Amino acid sequence: MRRTGHDDERRAASSPSSADELERAATLARDLFGLAGRLEPLPGEKDRNFRLSTADGDRYVLKLHAPGTDPAELDLQDAVLLHLAGRAGSPSPGSRREPGAVGGGERPPAPRVVPALDGRRSAAAAWADGTRTARVLTWMAGRPWAEVEPTARRLRGLGRHVAAVDHALRDFTHPGMRRELVWNLTGAPAVADLAPLLDGELRPLVTEVFDRYRDHVAPRVAALPHQVIHNDANELNILVDDGGEVAALIDFGDVAWNPRVCGLAVAGAYAMQGHADPLRAVLPVVSGYDEVSPLRPAELEVLYDLMRTRLAMSVCLSAYQHANDPANDYLLVSRRGVTRVLRRLAGTSPGLAHFRLRDAVGFAPNPLARAVRQHFESGVARPVPLLPGAAPPDEAVSARPVPAAPVLDAPPARYGEETAQPPGRRPEIHLGCDLVTGEGVTVRCPLPSVVHTVKTHPSGSVVLEHRTDGGVPFWTLYRHLDASSITHLTPGGELAPGDPLGTAGATRARLQLLTHLLGMGADFPDTAPVDEADLWRGISTDPGLVLGRGGAARPRREADGIAARRRTNLSRAMSLSYREPLHLVRGEGAYLFDASGRPWLDLVNNVCHVGHCHPRVVAAGHRQAARLNTNTRYLHESVVEYARRLVELLPDPLRVCFFVNSGSEANDLALRLAAAHTGAADVLVLDHAYHGHLSSQIALSPYKFDRRGGRGRPDTTHVCELPDPYRGRLRAGRDDDLGRRYAGSVADRLAGLAAAGRRPAAFFAESLQSCGGQIVYPDGYLREAFEHVRRAGGVCVTDEVQVGLGRVGRSFWGFEPQGVVPDIVTLGKPLGNGHPLAAVVTTPEIARSFETGMEYFNTFGGNPVSAEIGLAVLDVVRDEGLQAHARRRGEQLLRGLRRLSGRHPLIGDVRGEGLFLGVELSLDGLLPATAQAGAVKEAVKARGVLLSTDGPADNVLKIKPPLVLTGADCELFLDVLDDALGEVEATL
Ligand code: PMP
Numbered sequence: 001m002r003r004t005g006h007d008d009e010r011r012a013a014s015s016p017s018s019a020d021e022l023e024r025a026a027t028l029a030r031d032l033f034g035l036a037g038r039l040e041p042l043p044g045e046k047d048r049n050f051r052l053s054t055a056d057g058d059r060y061v062l063k064l065h066a067p068g069t070d071p072a073e074l075d076l077q078d079a080v081l082l083h084l085a086g087r088a089g090s091p092s093p094g095s096r097r098e099p100g101a102v103g104g105g106e107r108p109p110a111p112r113v114v115p116a117l118d119g120r121r122s123a124a125a126a127w128a129d130g131t132r133t134a135r136v137l138t139w140m141a142g143r144p145w146a147e148v149e150p151t152a153r154r155l156r157g158l159g160r161h162v163a164a165v166d167h168a169l170r171d172f173t174h175p176g177m178r179r180e181l182v183w184n185l186t187g188a189p190a191v192a193d194l195a196p197l198l199d200g201e202l203r204p205l206v207t208e209v210f211d212r213y214r215d216h217v218a219p220r221v222a223a224l225p226h227q228v229i230h231n232d233a234n235e236l237n238i239l240v241d242d243g244g245e246v247a248a249l250i251d252f253g254d255v256a257w258n259p260r261v262c263g264l265a266v267a268g269a270y271a272m273q274g275h276a277d278p279l280r281a282v283l284p285v286v287s288g289y290d291e292v293s294p295l296r297p298a299e300l301e302v303l304y305d306l307m308r309t310r311l312a313m314s315v316c317l318s319a320y321q322h323a324n325d326p327a328n329d330y331l332l333v334s335r336r337g338v339t340r341v342l343r344r345l346a347g348t349s350p351g352l353a354h355f356r357l358r359d360a361v362g363f364a365p366n367p368l369a370r371a372v373r374q375h376f377e378s379g380v381a382r383p384v385p386l387l388p389g390a391a392p393p394d395e396a397v398s399a400r401p402v403p404a405a406p407v408l409d410a411p412p413a414r415y416g417e418e419t420a421q422p423p424g425r426r427p428e429i430h431l432g433c434d435l436v437t438g439e440g441v442t443v444r445c446p447l448p449s450v451v452h453t454v455k456t457h458p459s460g461s462v463v464l465e466h467r468t469d470g471g472v473p474f475w476t477l478y479r480h481l482d483a484s485s486i487t488h489l490t491p492g493g494e495l496a497p498g499d500p501l502g503t504a505g506a507t508r509a510r511l512q513l514l515t516h517l518l519g520m521g522a523d524f525p526d527t528a529p530v531d532e533a534d535l536w537r538g539i540s541t542d543p544g545l546v547l548g549r550g551g552a553a554r555p556r557r558e559a560d561g562i563a564a565r566r567r568t569n570l571s572r573a574m575s576l577s578y579r580e581p582l583h584l585v586r587g588e589g590a591y592l593f594d595a596s597g598r599p600w601l602d603l604v605n606n607v608c609h610v611g612h613c614h615p616r617v618v619a620a621g622h623r624q625a626a627r628l629n630t631n632t633r634y635l636h637e638s639v640v641e642y643a644r645r646l647v648e649l650l651p652d653p654l655r656v657c658f659f660v661n662s663g664s665e666a667n668d669l670a671l672r673l674a675a676a677h678t679g680a681a682d683v684l685v686l687d688h689a690y691h692g693h694l695s696s697q698i699a700l701s702p703y704k705f706d707r708r709g710g711r712g713r714p715d716t717t718h719v720c721e722l723p724d725p726y727r728g729r730l731r732a733g734r735d736d737d738l739g740r741r742y743a744g745s746v747a748d749r750l751a752g753l754a755a756a757g758r759r760p761a762a763f764f765a766e767s768l769q770s771c772g773g774q775i776v777y778p779d780g781y782l783r784e785a786f787e788h789v790r791r792a793g794g795v796c797v798t799d800e801v802q803v804g805l806g807r808v809g810r811s812f813w814g815f816e817p818q819g820v821v822p823d824i825v826t827l828g829k830p831l832g833n834g835h836p837l838a839a840v841v842t843t844p845e846i847a848r849s850f851e852t853g854m855e856y857f858n859t860f861g862g863n864p865v866s867a868e869i870g871l872a873v874l875d876v877v878r879d880e881g882l883q884a885h886a887r888r889r890g891e892q893l894l895r896g897l898r899r900l901s902g903r904h905p906l907i908g909d910v911r912g913e914g915l916f917l918g919v920e921l922s923l924d925g926l927l928p929a930t931a932q933a934g935a936v937k938e939a940v941k942a943r944g945v946l947l948s949t950d951g952p953a954d955n956v957l958k959i960k961p962p963l964v965l966t967g968a969d970c971e972l973f974l975d976v977l978d979d980a981l982g983e984v985e986a987t988l
Contacts, residue, residue, distance in 0.1 A: 159288025362568025774918025
């Protein structure tokens, strides 16, 4: 569908420029714009366009607009380009890995307007045919989209890019923006008048599209969000970079105020071409667009018709031009491709297309399906049994006896279950369920119905139409009935619940519950591809609702499908690890297993502390979950026993416990305790610290508030220097007395507070800092810091969320080697071995300050199941000697890593305690080797070992495995790391 009647900037030149013209243009460029260089003619039907390359390598487009070009139109284009150029923004999260160059908040690349020497945006230029308006734009590098293979990834990038450009224009206004362009999709009714110019099969195809526009789209247009859009993302106006990813949109000649969704519809109409299944091909464009600029249900309702309308307009307009220019065969060639798409789409139900588009962006496919399900689930429907002997739904528990089960040739179909398929075929699921009947058994109508379809060939099928109380129509479809038994039914006839429908032809009848017929009647499919399960299950919903029985099977999801669903239905603020994310299905000990069965040695997970899925922990949870699960408002021995066990493990005077669900909640409560005890609000934290995702904890986490997306330090948070003996201001081996001197930073912050007449509520610190890069504080640091804080009236909180419970080996808690006892300790990750269990333990004095009359109630915290799981974890740590084991494995790893550091220049530092270790990668002169750390992580992964990276510069390899790591696992890791470092160092 090549555009006609326009100046497509990159199309083959239509009229060659003479040497005279080139010389004239060069003079104009120099005299009017001060630009000298080599000129090459560019295509343009009415305008004269030239590429200008300067000696410095800068490139521009010189445009000499046809005499009579409306200056208001050029002003609009310039204003749009200036708006885009001035659009500041920050990169969207995760956009580095996304296809398409830009995300929602970024500035989409676009040509820039180069002013003339007199400062104006254009200049009058004398040309052979009169005075032309001269403009200069910067040249956009890239190849046209038409030249690359349109992979799903690129199509998604295209959608993202179109959305980014239009999103950047969302608040743009201009006096000339309300243009009545012939190509505006809203101008379809006028173009529809050209349909009689078409002949053969094309005319009815196009007429049907315009009729849909008139009946379905036009009444909805006014309510759609409107704005100025690019309006012309055709294959020649989309530029791709060397890797084939969309890099820019050019040609802003059609910008106009339109329904926003039209910009996507135009892109979709072009992107559909050349695909066997055009609608399926365009889905990535739509989901990509939605990722940047979420689509509204009302836009999705008209999108498919708008895409087809663009195609129909294209053939009509080209027919019109061909009528005026019969010698132009080019017009016919471009029409052929469009015709093919229109033909391929002709059989598609617009309802199904609408549902596909909704599904692609993560809405329920049919928005009315919810009302249908509710009709049953609310108990309003009260269907009667379809078969004799079957209990109505309300009596399902005391089901009456069912006739003796007949012998079946194959197992009965269960809704959602995979069908038996020969290998190599695309796997499918059942959309219906089988009623096992025995031959000749009468099937009865379950609900008030109107007969919709009766079909007797190849076997008897009936479709009944029903309505919910609210008037939403839905249908039941019955198959495999004896054809001769349904002849009494006629479409339009009414049936009451219990009326006979027909007899089962063989040993079973198949039932479907449909929320839309898609114009298919009894031919509605009863199976669907597994990778389209969400779509089809949203239309053909669970027939168990009619039968009063559950048990629908859940569809299988493959890695790609899971990733796509995450994009539409989970926040994209939630990231995935690794370039190729892992699809894990099972864990055991220190190993994880992916969907293919491949084992991965897990050095990341300090949550599954005693090993993934430890049988004693699993059994404890299972046992208690099967017995009782309530909350702490009742007497229950488990929570008391658990509190006692924790207190035994902690030094005096820590003896009062609170149970919560996460490390963040624990730190939030610690903050409340400290505030209650001190009456103060100011908190000291360490630089780069992370204490949790709650608002109160983001406020205490420089790791968050000082980095991407952060809003900076709150007034009541005071950041102390991180005592980092490797990279910090004071260094081990060079400076003395590091602990005391780093603690001076705490004293300084306290002095600052005092000078402002404020007092500290608390000093929060991890016992060893994890997010800061696995930092082991210098001796005496916490002791000195605590003394300063307590002297100023604050309480000392240690966050043991990452390091507690024996991980550091030398001691059970991370704070012990520092010779301190905190006033409040917060515990999290390892406590429940993956079950959400966290705790705060404090002194009786602080606990007393919190007893203000306000109840502390935490719905889930400390429930009997959590407490039993917590107890089982403590038992396993003790019974399997995991603390001592962590110490031995830690020593083994430290020895090995130090050996490697002698061989690998990338290793700058090796540090840690027990199984909480860090390997910091540095280039010459302590330069953080961030990219190399990422590469090592991937190279280690390629060899079957999982590591994470962290630290302020993300250059520290973190090692914090389940404590059950074996000596052989350690040696395996050391070998793998040796290899991986060698591989990455070879690239330096
Ligand atoms: N404190 C520290 C030191 C942490 O590392 C984390 C989690 N990474 C938290 C608190 C918050 O724990 P959660 O994610 O369980 O809320």
